[in-house]
Amino acid sequence: MYNVMVVEDQAMPRQLFEAFIAMSDKYTLVHSIKNADMADIYCEKSEIDLILMDVCTELNSNGLDAAQRIKQKYPDIKIIIVTSMPEFSYLERAKKIGVDSFWYKEVSEEPILSLMDRTMAGESIYPDKTPDVTFGLIKSSALTEKELIILRELTNGDTNAEIAEKLDMSQYTVRDYIQIIMEKTGFRTRTELAVRARASGIVIADKK
Amino acid sequence: MMSFFSLPEYLQYTVVFFCLVTLVVNIYSVVSCVIFEAKKRKLNLNLLLAAFTSVLFYLFASVNFVYRKSIKGQSLLLDIFSEYGWAFMALLALLSVLSVLSLYLVEKWKREHITPASIKEGIDRLPAGLCYHNEKGVPKLINHRMDGLCRRITGEPLFDGNELWRRLTKGEVLPGNRVEKWGENPIITLSDGSTVSFTKIEREIGGKKLYEIRATDITKQYALNLELQRNNNELRSLNTRLQEYGENVYDITREREVLTAKVNIHDMLGKALLVTKRFIESGDEGITKEELIDMWKGTLYLFEGGFKESSEDGSLDELYDAAKLMGISLNVKGQIPSDNRLLRFIMSGARESLTNAVHHAKATELTVTLYYEYSFFVIEYTDDGSGPSKPVSEGGGLSSLRQSVESEGGIMETEIFPQFVLRLKIPSKEVKYV
Numbered sequence: 001m002y003n004v005m006v007v008e009d010q011a012m013p014r015q016l017f018e019a020f021i022a023m024s025d026k027y028t029l030v031h032s033i034k035n036a037d038m039a040d041i042y043c044e045k046s047e048i049d050l051i052l053m054d055v056c057t058e059l060n061s062n063g064l065d066a067a068q069r070i071k072q073k074y075p076d077i078k079i080i081i082v083t084s085m086p087e088f089s090y091l092e093r094a095k096k097i098g099v100d101s102f103w104y105k106e107v108s109e110e111p112i113l114s115l116m117d118r119t120m121a122g123e124s125i126y127p128d129k130t131p132d133v134t135f136g137l138i139k140s141s142a143l144t145e146k147e148l149i150i151l152r153e154l155t156n157g158d159t160n161a162e163i164a165e166k167l168d169m170s171q172y173t174v175r176d177y178i179q180i181i182m183e184k185t186g187f188r189t190r191t192e193l194a195v196r197a198r199a200s201g202i203v204i205a206d207k208k
Numbered sequence: 209m210m211s212f213f214s215l216p217e218y219l220q221y222t223v224v225f226f227c228l229v230t231l232v233v234n235i236y237s238v239v240s241c242v243i244f245e246a247k248k249r250k251l252n253l254n255l256l257l258a259a260f261t262s263v264l265f266y267l268f269a270s271v272n273f274v275y276r277k278s279i280k281g282q283s284l285l286l287d288i289f290s291e292y293g294w295a296f297m298a299l300l301a302l303l304s305v306l307s308v309l310s311l312y313l314v315e316k317w318k319r320e321h322i323t324p325a326s327i328k329e330g331i332d333r334l335p336a337g338l339c340y341h342n343e344k345g346v347p348k349l350i351n352h353r354m355d356g357l358c359r360r361i362t363g364e365p366l367f368d369g370n371e372l373w374r375r376l377t378k379g380e381v382l383p384g385n386r387v388e389k390w391g392e393n394p395i396i397t398l399s400d401g402s403t404v405s406f407t408k409i410e411r412e413i414g415g416k417k418l419y420e421i422r423a424t425d426i427t428k429q430y431a432l433n434l435e436l437q438r439n440n441n442e443l444r445s446l447n448t449r450l451q452e453y454g455e456n457v458y459d460i461t462r463e464r465e466v467l468t469a470k471v472n473i474h475d476m477l478g479k480a481l482l483v484t485k486r487f488i489e490s491g492d493e494g495i496t497k498e499e500l501i502d503m504w505k506g507t508l509y510l511f512e513g514g515f516k517e518s519s520e521d522g523s524l525d526e527l528y529d530a531a532k533l534m535g536i537s538l539n540v541k542g543q544i545p546s547d548n549r550l551l552r553f554i555m556s557g558a559r560e561s562l563t564n565a566v567h568h569a570k571a572t573e574l575t576v577t578l579y580y581e582y583s584f585f586v587i588e589y590t591d592d593g594s595g596p597s598k599p600v601s602e603g604g605g606l607s608s609l610r611q612s613v614e615s616e617g618g619i620m621e622t623e624i625f626p627q628f629v630l631r632l633k634i635p636s637k638e639v640k641y642v
Binding site for chain 2: 009010012013015016018019020022023024025033034035037038040041042044045046056058059060061069072084085105106155156157158159191194195198199201
């Protein structure tokens with residue numbers, strides 16, 4: 001039997017994960033919490049083998065930050081990131097941290113229990129790419145990494161000058177990139193672009 | 209040898225007239241040298257030429273006059289001119305050539321040099337106002353524009369540069385004018401709607417300390433600046449709305465997740481019912497009894513707990529649970545804020561304090577004190593354990609907490625005596641005085 005902790009702020013998805021665990025003979029639910037910031041504390045005194053960790057949890061705590069702390073302190077604990085956000089940087093960051101597997105809540109075809117089994121068997125399972133969502137006239141995959149990075153800053157409500165300073169580039173380059181994204185997507189204003197980008201979830205501004 | 213008197217009468221007069229013209233040229237050159245402050249050598253040369261020409265003119269005029277009037281007693285002068293008239297004429301020719309040459313040089317010098325008069329004329333034509341004054345405020349050079357501005361702003365002519373600057377920087381202007389900005393770089397909108405910016409610079413000119421007050425018409429720039437400010441404010445408000453919308457997007461995504469969860473629960477229940485029905489009817493639907501039981505375990509789990517559609521944000525329940533798990537009694541003093549941002553800092557600080565309390569201090573109780581101090585919300589953590597004997601070196605947890613606090617404009621402090629205290633001061637929208 002493996003001890004599992006669920007870190008998910010939404011009650012119903014959390015209950016669903018708990019139900020899946022209850023259905024299996026291989027797993028026991030030891031903790032089910034809403035705030036990723038508390039996750040490593042729970043690992044301190046409990047024997048935990050596997051964590052199902054959402055990225056955006058209660059009080060804007062970040063599951064990836066928590067996963068990083070846990071992997072540093074308890075590298076043997078397996079972690080599966082579960083998210084519905086198609087933000088492209090999450091996949092990369094999860095790999096970099098050493099997260100064992102990654103599961104998209106809405107689009108992953110493999111049942112979560114099967115993914116948990118394979119992860120506990122030592123496999124590292126990652127989707128090939130982020131879910132492709134429609135974004136204006138194009139699919140999100142048509143945007144380059146650089147365009148997505150600038151789009152993320154744009155959704156944060158930053159001006160061109162602020163984006164340029166953050167990303168160490170000129171204001172004119174930022175302006176040109178935004179213009180190119182608007183031409184690709186067909187959105188007419190930067191506000192519309194930012195709002196649609198936010199709503200689609202292809203970029204999630206880092207909230208510190 | 210040719211005598212002066214052997215010349216026809218009209219030529220004698222011509223020579224005298226020629227001498228007069230040369231003298232006039234000399235005088236003009238001398239006056240030019242004086243007015244335009246030419247070098248002394250140039251002035252002296254022209255004075256010398258003028259002196260020689262004057263003497264020569266006097267001699268020619270006198271001889272001519274004496275000769276015409278047949279005045280007695282002047283026979284010596286007549287004799288000299290009868291004998292050496294050609295020499296005087298040659299001298300006159302030489303002086304004339306030198307005078308013309310000198311005039312040319314003086315004129316050339318004038319073209320190549322700026323005189324004080326030119327400077328005054330030049331600055332009077334400038335669109336900007338200029339005033340140079342000494343330390344006592346005595347004006348040394350003022351242009352028409354600055355004098356006009358002074359009269360319109362103070363109602364008086366510009367007599368004292370210091371007094372003008374004092375009035376400008378204090379915003380003491382005549383009614384009808386509007387002070388847009390006072391202080392070191394005053395900006396004033398005049399009654400005619402034009403906007404003028406004033407600056408004062410200390411300069412050293414010719415070894416003397418002078419102050420330059422400059423007035424620049426910035427009517428267009430100021431109007432554009434105001435428009436830019438309006439646009440920036442609009443943009444800022446748009447960005448704020450965008451950020452607020454970003455907060456809502458999390459809710460939208462969560463709602464979508466809940467909906468997906470509902471669909472999955474519905475599918476789970478439907479599948480369990482369908483498989484069970486077929487299992488009962490046919491006894492075998494490709495599923496074992498144990499698998500069917502497991503399927504119902506999960507389904508019943510959902511019903512046992514009851515369905516919760518949303519979670520209540522903003523409680524410290526998990527903090528209490530975590531502390532209990534760590535064997536620490538948590539004591540929270542003060543009012544728990546409703547702002548999620550502050551709650552997150554409480555949780556983050558508590559995580560570090562709990563870890564420290566268990567691993568280093570061997571504490572059994574952690575007290576979290578919450579209060580407002582001016583524009584800060586203060587979160588203070590103290591435990592009942594043994595405080596550290598030396599200053600705390602901030603490892604990964606504390607240093608990332610510090611980074612997160614400071615990125616919000618807050619302050620993180622630690623104390624080690626008499627017990628360990630971690631204090632987070634987070635800027636708050638609420639301002640409360642204690």
